[in-house]
Amino acid sequence: MAPTILHAVILQATSRSMIFRKCAECTNKIIGVAQNVELRSAGVLYYCPECDKDVDKYKANYDLQLIVSVSNGQKIQQAVVYDEGVSRLLGCSADKLCELLLESPALLDEIEEKLIGLRCHLVTRQEKKKKGKKPSNNVVIVDAIIPADPRFRPVFVENEEET
């Protein structure tokens, strides 16, 4: 199916839950279980149910849930953006962001502030219907978020750019 472009304004972006951590060994989802300041994972200890052990090494991906207002507020739409789309928008991979968060945990809030209210073009596609699976509630999958304002700068380049 051909991609559809939606002109939208982002109403809600849950940046706090947009990082998805997977076990570096088996690539299954890991869960945060306890605080431990010694670990690189920002003090959180992770447990892999598949390997049945605590893990300190993981691979991170983005999975950003959005609520957007499409076409001048005529329609409210739920959307999801996966790893590539978010990486490109933020100019930063999920693994890199995990590292940055160790230094500045407030980054997620900054990202959220930046995203909410953002006018953008969403390159979307329909989720393929899987047999036997309940179709998700009209959530569109967004391949790319293109800010309508060409002056938009992701949170991360700002610090590196010369002023």
Ligand SMILES: [Zn+2]
């Ligand atoms: Zn594992």
